[in-house]
Amino acid sequence: MILSGWKEIAGYLHCGVRTVQRWEAEGLPVHRPTPGRRSHVISDSVDLDRWVRRRAALPENQRVLSTIKHSEKLQKETRARVLQLREHVLRLQAGVRDLQVWRQRQLLTRVTRLSANRNVELTSSYPN
DSSP states (O other), X not given: OEEESHHHHHHHHTSOXXXXXXXXXXTOOOBOSSOSTTSOOEEEHHHHHHHHXXXXXXXXXXXXXXXXXXXXXXXXXXXXXXXXXXXXXXXXXXXXHHHHHHHHHXXXXXXXXXXXXXXXXXXXXXXX
């Protein structure tokens, strides 16, 4: 996947923009379509992954590799939580719909009984 700009690259690497800009001096694979220090940057996610793993393999950077693994674990857990929350929201929405249908039936039953017993025609004051 092609990443465009410092924010996208930093977001992909789960760090700050300034950190990614510092890493450019250490060999981070970013490309500038037009020359110049302040020009736009792009990068490929495959190249970034390769660079991070190569850098993490160095003895002084073992902490980086464990941080990446921990980050991947947190992302999986977050996705699972989001799916659970989405399921709960759908159940709540279904419950609210069922409750609205039940209330409407109760109201119609009351109106029908009253108009049958007293010949009074009532209208609903509840919105649909």
